[in-house]
Amino acid sequence: AELGLLAGADRVEGCIFGNGERTGNLDVVTVALNMFSQGVDPELDLRDIVSIGEKYTEFTGMEIPPRTPYAGELVFTAFSGSHQDAIRKGMAARTKMDKDALWDVPYLLIDPHDIGRQYEGIIRINSQSGKGGAAFILEENYGLSLPKAMHPVLGAAVKEAADKAQRELKASEIYDIFEKQWLKNGSNLKIVDLSETHVEGKSESEIVETTLCRAVVSWKGKQISIGEKGNGPLDAFSSALAQTPAPRFSITAFHEHSVGTGNNTSAVAYVQITCEDGNQYWGAGKSTNVGRAGIDAVVSALNQIS
Structure with missing residues (x-):
């Protein structure tokens, strides 16, 4: 049918979703949107394909198979890790482009919004999903932009949960995994009390600002009072932890961003620590206080040690 149109045919005959009186009917929706994807106006209003599909099912009593082109439930969905990663990168690249830039995202022939579909279901997570899929879900739904180096550990935790559940995981379940594993994990180290004091002093002709951190922490159930100075809250707290039995470590990566707007803005910090054994x-921390988010991320990282 499409080759016929290219050869000069002025019309084609078919049925919605290919279901007519007998078999072998042309699916006019597929042909029209194939033309649309190539920049040809099919002169059919298909901007709300979901409603069209619902009416079709209501009037005929027939279901639309989930893999039906454009209209199927799973058409704009990727479970494969490599596909998810390519889509995630393509969608990220589009955020840096002009809004009128041509659509060019791997595995997505057209922009789902053009036919009334949404982005939410593009990447769905099961035991076969890759390391980047879960990170995409957290960023799209919760504004959490995990550093790429953290994707494998998140992916492993999500895969384990999906294997155990033997089903696809919802976005809320993926967030719960992240929250339990990184934001609320108090298995080894907990902060009981924490205070910071900013101190100014002189070094030769320069004024030097330092932070004095005092804290009461619990390490495996035993409370310990600690205190140390540093270049900032994170440096001071990390140095003070040397006064506990916790493993010695150095911070080898740090990322931070904000989530929310106005009075509801919080800082989210991600910290990678490297212990003496290599x-x-x-770890990850979230707080309305920027300094506390980094400190909580260090605590979170130490709590990943089994």
Whole structure:
């Protein structure tokens, strides 16, 4: 049919979703949107394909198979890790482009919004999903932009949960995994009390600002009072932890961003620590206080040590 149109045919005959009196009917929706994807106006209003599909099912009593081109439930969905990663990168690239830029995202022939579909279901997570899929879900739904180096550990935690559940995981379940594993994990180290004091002093002709951090922490159930100075809250707290039995470590990566707007804005910090034995662990912290988010991320990282 499409080759016939290219050869000069002025019309084609068919049925919505290819279901007519008998078999073998042309699916006019597929042909029209194939033309649309190539920049040809099919002169059919298909901007709300979801409603069209609902009416079709209501009037005929027939279901639309989930893999039906354009209208199927799973058409704009990727479970495969490599596909998810390509889509995630393509969608990220579009945020830096002009809004009128041509659509060019791997595995997505057209912009789902053009036919009334949404982005939310593009990447769905099961046990076969890759390391970047879960990170995409957290960024799209919760504004959490995890550093790429943290994607593998998140992906492993989500895959384990999906294997156990033997089903696809919802976005809220993925967030719950992240929250439990990184934001609320108090298995080894907990902060009981924390205070910071900013101190100004002189070094030769320059004024030097330091932070004095005092804290009461619980390490495996035992409370310990600690205190140390540093270049800032994170440096001071990390140095003070040397006064506990916690493993010695150095911070080898730090990322931070904000989520929310106005009075509801919070800072989210991601910290990678490298212990003396060479093992590396990622932690995450979230707080309305920028300095506290980084401190919580260090605590989170230490709590990843089994």
